[in-house]
Every structure is written in C-alpha cells, then in structure tokens.
Amino acid sequence: MQQQQQHGDIVENLPTDQQEPSPHETQLFDTVFTQKKTIFDTIMGESKNILLLGALYILLSLPPLDNLLKRYIPLLESPYMLVGFKAVLLMVIYFVVVNIYLVRK
Numbered sequence: 001m002q003q004q005q006q007h008g009d010i011v012e013n014l015p016t017d018q019q020e021p022s023p024h025e026t027q028l029f030d031t032v033f034t035q036k037k038t039i040f041d042t043i044m045g046e047s048k049n050i051l052l053l054g055a056l057y058i059l060l061s062l063p064p065l066d067n068l069l070k071r072y073i074p075l076l077e078s079p080y081m082l083v084g085f086k087a088v089l090l091m092v093i094y095f096v097v098v099n100i101y102l103v104r105k
Helices: 023-032 039-061 063-072 079-104
Strands: none
Touching: 039 063, 039 079, 063 079
C-alpha cells in the first residue's frame, strides 16, 4: 500500500481569527483580489458618461431654456454669450453629477 504525501496544511486545521478585518485589511484584500475588467465592463462604464453628456446637451439645447435664460440674465442676448454660458453650465452640471455618483460609491 502506498502512503500519500501531504503537500501543505488542511484548511480545517488552520487557525482562524474571529475578529472583523480592519478597513486597511479590507482595502488590501479588495486590491489584491480584484478581477480584471472585461472590454464589455469598460464599454458599459464609459457609456454612462457619454449618455449623461448627451442628455445634458439635449436639455441645454432646448429653445425654452434659451428663452428662460435670456429672460433672467439679460447679458445672454448675444448668441455667443449664450453658447458660452451653456457650455460652462454643462461642465458644472456634469462635474457635480459625476462627483455625487462617485461619493455614493
């Protein structure tokens, strides 16, 4: 009869720690054991930003918004000023929405 050699410890015989892992240990585990993102995951992650920018662009391109902005900010009667203001508004809204989304994650 041939005897089997053991190549390491049996999991049930290893000592265990009943303490919760610290935040540092949890972050370390997450870093070490993360899975690589697939191309599909990358495309889906980036498409959210593109869809958000598209929706904001459409919203800011509506004529009623132009009229509303011109009514309350007389400086925007110039088409160039209006376009510049809406571009800055788009950047600010995008920045706020993306950062609120990241804070919640």
